[in-house]
Amino acid sequence: MRRLVAGTGWKMNNGIADSIRYAEELKARMRPIDASAIDVCVLPPFTSLSAAAQAFADSPVAVGGQNMHWEDDGSWTGEISAPMLLEAGCRYVELAHSERLLRFGETYAQVRRKVDKAMSAGLTPILCLGETAREKAEGRADQVLAEQTLTSLGGQPDDRVPGIILAYEPRWAIGAAEAAPPGYVEERHRALRAILREHHGREAAERTRIIYGGSVTPENGRPILDIEDVDGLFVGRAAWKPEGFARIIELVADAARRKALDVARTDGG
Numbered sequence: 001m002r003r004l005v006a007g008t009g010w011k012m013n014n015g016i017a018d019s020i021r022y023a024e025e026l027k028a029r030m031r032p033i034d035a036s037a038i039d040v041c042v043l044p045p046f047t048s049l050s051a052a053a054q055a056f057a058d059s060p061v062a063v064g065g066q067n068m069h070w071e072d073d074g075s076w077t078g079e080i081s082a083p084m085l086l087e088a089g090c091r092y093v094e095l096a097h098s099e100r101l102l103r104f105g106e107t108y109a110q111v112r113r114k115v116d117k118a119m120s121a122g123l124t125p126i127l128c129l130g131e132t133a134r135e136k137a138e139g140r141a142d143q144v145l146a147e148q149t150l151t152s153l154g155g156q157p158d159d160r161v162p163g164i165i166l167a168y169e170p171r172w173a174i175g176a177a178e179a180a181p182p183g184y185v186e187e188r189h190r191a192l193r194a195i196l197r198e199h200h201g202r203e204a205a206e207r208t209r210i211i212y213g214g215s216v217t218p219e220n221g222r223p224i225l226d227i228e229d230v231d232g233l234f235v236g237r238a239a240w241k242p243e244g245f246a247r248i249i250e251l252v253a254d255a256a257r258r259k260a261l262d263v264a265r266t267d268g269g
Contacts, residue, residue, distance in 0.1 A: 001263050004225075005165060005211050005232030006035075006252040007126065008239035009043040009066055009094055019048040022242050023055030029246035035060050037256040038232070040249055041092050043126075046080055053089025064092025064126065067100060070113035082121035093118050096128045096152065098171045108151040115152055119160060126165045126234065127152055129192070130214070133172035141170075142191040149195050158200040162207035166192060167234045173214030174236070182223045185212055189229035218247040225255035 014022055022042075043064045044052045053063045065088075069079040085093055095118070096111040111127070118125045129148045131141040145168075153161060168188055173180045180188075189210050197205035212224050213234030221233055232252055239245035 001260060002207065002209050002231045004038045004252050004256045004259070005041070005209060005234070006038055006245075006249045007041045007043070007064075007092075007167075007211070007232065008235045008245050008248070009097070010045060010048075010240060011066070011099075011236065012045055013240055014044055014048055016048050016051040019044050019052040020055045023052060023059075023061070026061065026242035026246060027056070027059045029242060030059065030061075030249060033246070033250050033253055035249055035253050037260065038249070038252050041126075042245070043092065043094050046088075049085070049088035049090060057089075062091040063088075064090050064094060064123075066094050066097070068093050068095070068114060068118065068123075070110070070117045072117075082117050082123055085123060086121060091124060092126055092165075093123045094126045094128065094167075096148075098128065098130060098169060098174055102171075108148050111152050112154050115156070115164065119156070119163060124163060124165060126167050126211075128167045128169050128213070130169040130171045130174075136170070136172060141188060145188065145192055146195050149192065150199060153200070156200075158204045161196065161200045161204040162209075164208065166208060166210045167213050168192060168210060169213040169234065176215045179212075179215040179217070179220045179224065182227060185224055185230065186227045189227060193229050216248070218244065218251060221248060221251045222255070225251060226258075 040060055041062045041064050043066050065085040069076050069081050072081050072083055095114050100106045115125050129145055131144040135144045170180050192210050193205050209231035211232035211234050212230050216233050216235045217238045235248050
């Protein structure tokens, strides 16, 4: 069974003091929650990474960066490298968020280089994928996801692919009033797993985690988590307060228990 993920990206929110306060409150709220069967991560702004990593050091919560460059060092003004993220205490790095693509002109060809560097450095990439509203309306969602996935993972050995977390985030659902409908999420996650199966083999496809993000809340998260091919939630504004993220963590932990019981029943039968 794939290990479920509860993650949140803070975007340009929570400076050092706020990150420390968030960490202390989240740890207190997590004490009654058995999160031992899931992975939990927060992605603070770069300036807060070290403080957040220290504040969460005695907890199950890991820290990640929201972006990185594909070079280790050099004349890249304003950029952050994989070694710098590691030095700040990171275990994860988010790549290809739609805002980076739409507002800063990043491409999946560049993301491919970042995935390579993150993997080589020992960071776990959280690779964002998703279609626009226009691409959805044109019926090209799965084609777009295939192009994004195959470009980003180009050249990766099959046995390395499960070390990458795919985050399906339909661009039209990010910041919207509601998440994508569960049936639509199920179709896209199934398509992503089929893409992995075709190009990297059955084992890689079954081991790779595919999580959902895009206007996730504690209220709509459970039906999404009940989908077989959904391996966790990647949350934005609903988790910018520790009480919100604690509820998401509890949802994911409960889903992990349900899915483990389903696997046990199937194996026993």
